[in-house]
Amino acid sequence: MSTPYARPVARVFTAAQTQEGAGFHVNRPFPTRMMMDFDPFLLLDEMGPMQVAPGDAKGAPDHPHRGFETVTYLLAGEMEHRDSQGHAGKLTPGDVQWMTAGAGVIHSEMPSQAFQQRGGVMHGFQLWVNLPRTDKMMTPRYQELPAAGIPSATSEDGKVSVRVIAGEALGTRAAIETRTPILYQHFTLQPQGALDHSVPADFNVFAYVIDGEGQFGADATPAKTHQMVVFGEAGEAGERVTVRNDSDKPLSFLLIGGKPLGEPVARYGPFVMNTESEIRQAILDFQAGRMGRIPASGTTD
Numbered sequence: 001m002s003t004p005y006a007r008p009v010a011r012v013f014t015a016a017q018t019q020e021g022a023g024f025h026v027n028r029p030f031p032t033r034m035m036m037d038f039d040p041f042l043l044l045d046e047m048g049p050m051q052v053a054p055g056d057a058k059g060a061p062d063h064p065h066r067g068f069e070t071v072t073y074l075l076a077g078e079m080e081h082r083d084s085q086g087h088a089g090k091l092t093p094g095d096v097q098w099m100t101a102g103a104g105v106i107h108s109e110m111p112s113q114a115f116q117q118r119g120g121v122m123h124g125f126q127l128w129v130n131l132p133r134t135d136k137m138m139t140p141r142y143q144e145l146p147a148a149g150i151p152s153a154t155s156e157d158g159k160v161s162v163r164v165i166a167g168e169a170l171g172t173r174a175a176i177e178t179r180t181p182i183l184y185q186h187f188t189l190q191p192q193g194a195l196d197h198s199v200p201a202d203f204n205v206f207a208y209v210i211d212g213e214g215q216f217g218a219d220a221t222p223a224k225t226h227q228m229v230v231f232g233e234a235g236e237a238g239e240r241v242t243v244r245n246d247s248d249k250p251l252s253f254l255l256i257g258g259k260p261l262g263e264p265v266a267r268y269g270p271f272v273m274n275t276e277s278e279i280r281q282a283i284l285d286f287q288a289g290r291m292g293r294i295p296a297s298g299t300t301d
């Protein structure tokens with residue numbers, strides 16, 4: 001299956017375990033000391049998977065963002081979000097929210113009241129996608145896709161299936177519009193399934209294993225649950241990504257890639273700009289209330 005043009009794997013490492021928001025557990029492949037960012041991506045968090053007792057669910061209360069996008073993909077559980085523009089909504093399993101913070105939003109990301117009361121399994125992902133200099137101060141926008149609205153496809157042999165959140169896979173195009181060229185795809189390979197996937201030669205590409213184990217890249221490098229697989233660098237490493245599942249269980253992973261921005265990154269918590277003075281301005285704008293406030297409570301149901 002492998003040809004000289006398939007990308008090799010450059011690195012495999014296990015996500016760090018940490019806490020976020022009000023204290024929920026995340027597996028974080030980056031940023032960590034292992035890897036600060038992965039241009040054009042700034043962060044990937046896997047929330048859970050964890051069993052949450054009734055009344056114990058934690059979230060991320062009101063906080064700002066400026067200069068990038070947050071992409072939330074929920075696999076289990078139920079989340080609610082509210083923001084300073086009066087936008088509110090709910091995420092259920094399989095749903096995607098692609099939030100372009102641009103010039104700034106303040107939002108909360110919390111378990112829904114119903115989930116809070118009954119508990120259950122919480123599992124999901126948040127990816128931070130950097131915005132180019134020209135888009136950092138754009139008007140905030142949301143793209144929200146219910147699970148049923150996410151294009152999906154299955155290979156002819158039935159062994160490879162994909163949910164196409166961004167980009168194109170198995171001949172199926174995403175419904176999301178991205179500011180810069182991005183791919184974000186959730187693949188499942190059945191035992192003996194093999195993927196041979198075209199990716200643009202100038203993309204940085206990685207896989208993150210959600211569940212199972214597989215053989216990645218031209219050298220069939222093994223990786224398993226909670227591991228990040230970095231494919232060879234864009235530009236020099238070819239335009240195909242290959243993955244096999246030689247195990248006897250399904251393999252589920254995210255395949256994420258994008259054209260690097262190649263711009264300076266000035267980063268301070270929830271603000272990601274190009275320069276330190278732009279960061280200082282973001283802090284001033286936030287403190288002065290120029291990113292707005294979340295309207296006082298009410299139900300989002």
Ligand code: MN
Pocket residue numbers: 060063065070107109
């Ligand atoms: Mn947030």
